[in-house]
Amino acid sequence: MGYGLGLVAAAAVLVGAGWVLPEWALFLAIVSLAKGLVVLGLVVLWRTGLVSFGQGLYYGLGAYTVGLLPQITGITDAVLLVATGTAIAGLVAFALGFLLSRYREIFFAMLCLAFAMILYGILVKTEALGSTDGFHVVAVTYLGYAPAIESANQVLYVFTAIVVVVLAGLVGRYLQSVTGQMTTAIRDNELRVEYLGFSVRRAVHTKFVIAGALAGAGGAIVATAIGHVDPEMVWWITSGEFVFVTILSGSGSVIAPFIGSTVFELLRSFALEYAPNFWQIIVGGSLLAVIMFLPGGLWSLVAKWRASGR
Amino acid sequence: MTTILEARNINRSFGAVVAARNINVTVEEGETVGIIGANGAGKTTFVNIVTGYVKPSTGQILLAGTDITRLEPRAIVLAGLARSFQIPQLFASATVFDNLLYAVGIAEERGRPFWNRLRTAERLRRCDKVLEEFAIAEYRDQSVATLPQGVRKLLDIAMAMVHGPRLVLLDEPTSGITSEEKFPLMDIVVGALKEQGLTVLFIEHDMEVVSRYADRVIAFYDGSILADGPTAQVLAEPSVRELVIGEHLDGGEGGNARH
Structure with a gap:
């Protein structure tokens, strides 16, 4: 099956699921897919040997854009809001990338965290943005169509599924390109990449912008789904959760982040439901089990299954 | 004959150690030049300076008439210079074929749209040909x-x-x-180098x-x-x-080089 056909099939399956899933699952699926976008960006960085503990910054920027833009401009169109949130997060990542692309390993991770915490501090201290309480996000429209309250989640789910397939498809295509393939190569040997005539810094910068933009898109969709934004979206625990899901997912495919994100959201929801006092232990124990028994993440199960079928 | 490399009055110190002292070298196109010297004589420092890995304290490097003294390694590579390493610099998690494919991909994609696929049929064929040329095809995968x-x-x-230096x-x-x-x-x-008419500088300890x-x-x-x-x-x-x-003129032999 060609790449384009595969994308159309994935879109059809995902969109079709919107008519089958119950209401509670629809909401969970929207959040899982949206957060999967953030994790997809982290996978791109992770393949290059980089871990960002500050993706909450871009996730929050996307979310706050969806919250603020309707108030400032009156725009309520979901396509415009998500596109603007994605672009703003990408632009901020582009600006910070000039500095961050010089750093590696723990220095890169901690600098990412530092920038996220700066925005967190600003949001917490800004009364006009609701301080620690945040503020409500207005209901969105879709190219002029305003869905009824009872079908709002279904429409948002279809919209999210389309956005996810398009963005994951673009990232998948990018990862097959020469610049996209300079991920494991950079992780293995930066000196060699430079002496082949390829700019490592530019490659890292590009991947950082991609990761930032994807996090912005994820934040914008989650803000739309929840109908509320607050500084917790930028907090280090949120960023840490994305890294958690990245490890859970594995980096073997652009599909992996969405599987990992869905498993995580299900795990957390059921743990909260049935063990509200111990849910963190369940989630933490799961991560421990994945690291010990599935170091390649959940995707390694899929990869093993596919390999055994050949 | 065209001068391909010109190093003018190159000096480089590392603290109190002088690693390059007023080096002047001119290499003409098509030459094969051996660089010899005992350990610490300044051979690798010279190569590192020419390839941009180390910047000279003073002096100038010209590659085919272009000043490359202050350029980064990547820019020097793009200007037409290639280097190999004493300890081979490979991509440890990739196969032999993929190592070469990365190199070929970077070389061929320059100036082309960045989204072009790395693995094209034409490029895979070229990699196989290079592996044959260097007699390492049996290690391909x-x-x-x-x-x-x-x-x-x-x-x-x-x-x-592969980028045609x-x-x-x-x-x-x-x-x-x-x-x-x-x-x-x-x-x-x-x-392989001579077939392409390339100029070669090689550091070597083995006099044979x-x-x-x-x-x-x-x-x-x-x-x-010297x-x-x-x-x-x-x-x-x-x-x-x-x-x-490392030969002593009285007939004895030291240990600076292999025979």
């Missing part, structure tokens, strides 16, 4: 972590050459390989290799050039024999 040293060296050099610098191409492998390896490398493959030899001693000229003439010079090769 093997991880580089498990390769014999000679194959690692050949792959390292093959990767450096004008000048190639080889840092000790036969180090770490057996005496039985050194001539076959050099035959493959020099054969130097005398067999170099048209000209530059001998380094204590950060300076001798520069036709291979037989330089290798016969008493100062080179004593200070670089």
Whole structure:
């Protein structure tokens, strides 16, 4: 099956699921897919040997854009809001990338965290943005169509599924390109990449912008789904959760982040439901089990299954 | 004849250690130049300065007339220079084929749309051809972590050459390989380089290799050039024999170089 056909099939399956899933699952699926976008960006960085503990910054920027833009401009169109949130997060990542692309390993991770915490501090201290309480996000429209309250989640789910397939498809295509393939190569040997005539810094910068933009898109969709934004979206625990899901997912495919994100959201929801006092232990124990028994993440199960079928 | 490389009055110190002292070198297009010297004589520093890995304290480097003194390694590579490393610099988690494919992809994609796929049929064929040319096709799908040293060296050099350089610098191409492998390896490398009409500078400790493959030899001693000229003439010079090769003129032999 060609790449384009595969994308159309994935879109059809995902969109079709919107008519089958119950209401509670629809909401969970929207959040899982949206957060999967953030994790997809982290996978791109992770393949290059980089871990960002500050993706909450871009996730929050996307979310706050969806919250603020309707108030400032009156725009309520979901396509415009998500596109603007994605672009703003990408632009901020582009600006910070000039500095961050010089750093590696723990220095890169901690600098990412530092920038996220700066925005967190600003949001917490800004009364006009609701301080620690945040503020409500207005209901969105879709190219002029305003869905009824009872079908709002279904429409948002279809919209999210389309956005996810398009963005994951673009990232998948990018990862097959020469610049996209300079991920494991950079992780293995930066000196060699430079002496082949390829700019490592530019490659890292590009991947950082991609990761930032994807996090912005994820934040914008989650803000739309929840109908509320607050500084917790930028907090280090949120960023840490994305890294958690990245490890859970594995980096073997652009599909992996969405599987990992869905498993995580299900795990957390059921743990909260049935063990509200111990849910963190369940989630933490799961991560421990994945690291010990599935170091390649959940995707390694899929990869093993596919390999055994050949 | 065109001058391909010109190093003018190069000096470089690392603290109190002078690693390059007033180095002047001119290399003409098509030459194969051997660089010899004892450990710490300044050979690798010279190669590192020419390839942009180390910046000179003073002096100027011209590549085909273009000043490359302050350029980054990547820009120097794009200007037409390639280098291999004493310890082969490979992508450890990739196969032999993918190592070469990355190099070919980077070389061919320059100036083309960035979203072009790395794995095209034409590019895969080119990689297989290069592997054949360097006699390492049998290792095609093997991880580089498990390769014999000679194959690692050949792959390292093959990767450096695919972007079509004008000048190639080889840092000790036969180090770490057996005496039985050194001539076959050099035959493959020099054969491939000469077929493309490339200019070659190679650092070498093995005088048999130097005398067999170099048209000209530059001998380094204590950060300076001790001798520069036709291979037989330089290798016969008493100062080179004593200070670089390690032969004592009374007939004894030191340990600075292998024979």
